[in-house]
Amino acid sequence: MDTSGIGRRVAYWRERRRLTQGDFGALMGKSRRWVQDLEGGQRQSDPRLSVLERAAEVLQVRLEVLLSDWAIGRAAECVDASELAEIRATLHRHDVITGVFQDDPEAVGLDSLRRNVAYGWTAFQASDYSPLGRVLPPLLLDANRAAAQAEGDAQRTAYALLSLTYQLTTAVATKFGDEALAWHAADRSVMAAERSGDCVAMAGATRHLCDAMFHRGDGAAAVDLATAVAGRLEADLVDRGEQGLSMLGMLYLKATIAAAHAEARAKVPDLLEAAEASAERLGADGNALWTAFGPTNVRIHRVSALVRLNDGADAVAAAAEIAVPAMSGLPRERRAHHLGDVARGLTLAGRREEAVSTLLEAEREAPEETHCRPRTKRLVEDLRLLGAGSAEGRLRGLAARCGLPA
Template structure:
């Protein structure tokens, strides 16, 4: 049992029943501290079945619903608002800290961020709503209070934390929040004086701008960053090649979005997409084996995933399906769950575009098994499920209503 998700469900249903933590503790004959630790996923041991059964009884729901309620997988709006509020704090916004406490050591910041980024790559996006505010505050204070090399390293961690905020906001469907975080990440990256961090922040901002309907600006920004930073990145080995390659991959998706939105010469705009993908392929070949330096998952396999996504963006579903089919299974399975589930969601979109709607349902169900939040919580995937309901899916029709229900879509 996932303690964090179980705790989220308990808190969700306790709030639905309008019970305070103290009132629920009294019903359970436990302390308020016990409830706080349970809901925060901090209990050292998973609750046994008898405890879970009693919790369900006190909350007036079935045990099955307590153990697996897909709606609770998704972040509450209050949690996303907490991230917005953290970004709007005076100390986080200005980078100034008048507090007397010692700043968190950079090594501790790195460990905290590693834990959160690992969760993201495992496909756990909702939990970031409670982790990111603390990360932002700690990293901002560290950048304000440290000096010398430690300050530069703290700015790098602040930029990477803001990148994570941007990536989570994309998953949550909040492009405005993503752009805000992405812009802040670029500023912090410049303060770090590290071209690796600068390139990493630039690729995330390009992604956010594309999602926010600013694809042309995203292409211009990403390609300018790549041109400016390329000489230094090429001297930084596989890590430099990885962030440079990812910057070009993000530019390729932005260019595909430009072509899709162009009413006058979409074909001309689309012809620029393969060139960007090919450049990224060249860097991937130089890196060699697929890697995950600085959480890029960069290599020939991830570059192929972006080629699939570009075809989908261009509404070339059959081409997307063909490229997806050519990706080696072992290489794909070596990627983080988030990447694999993202590919499956893209493939399902391509299959839908190609009229393969039965296959699209099967692909979505496969993605759900791999990373439920990628399917049940992301707005773009939920829209696809709704489209499939309207279009009809032949022999897969019987499996679609249950998937739509798990997505929280109205019947």
């Protein structure tokens, strides 16, 4: 048994679970001094397996994560099931549901809340997912408390920030395959946006609800929702400049993917054309409110739609038309996500060795996106079943780094 570094790994996961040394000791049936000695390396030279198994249970990780730096490195990249459960529990709190906060501290200032929301979205776009599991529960509480306690224009601003917080929660839950949580958060984001009276917030919340809907199999309804809201809000969104045009374009892009998911092939070209019209009005790639919207994002959504329609060869051809400099200007999450779509297109086209190479490129771009995302891991599994020719060795290594069984 490799016992070196056990105390350091225990300390990492204790802090990630937001447990004090005293709390962890109490759950272990040990003293705070015992925890200090363990984390300081004094108690790990000959650890009892039963103690390590109990520590793994308390910390809600697999035993191997406490025994290997390689395992902790892989596990630490992702938002894990325990953190998703804590986010869900926060949404179920009575004060979050009712908006009645009794005997609670004063609401966080709107400037501070705005900075914290920006931090969360920036981390997401950088594929830096591991902090989000810890950040989102207190951020959800702060945003709900601010919306409940503010008044007048400040309250409308607070509700817009609350909607953005729920939208981030939806994006994280979708990324990690928790469709029920994504739906729940998206529904809350729409309600908060409506309370804000802000057309940009309404459009942003709707695009995430659309995302949650088609991931649950409601693609046709998602298309109807996105296009109806786009039609209702278009004039107001255009008047809002970069933010409004970006949200309008993203509504049409989400409708495009939902249509492809529902196999409504005939609707895809018109929806892409509508998104392209917003991109042309915008004039260049941008990242207003973390949308990464612009002409390049329209092109990568075309690739994604073709993949979902199982048109692998067409998807690969469409990807080849996207200029490399344009791709390099997008956030890491978008670039790695796109490479995953290209790898799927190559697989559909029977070019499996190239698909493995593309997944390895995605891994270099953003390891977290490749190792953590259920959709990408399913593609790795598919390639293992289909066979990857001369790329088999590289594929096995990638599968191991994704935590897939040998």
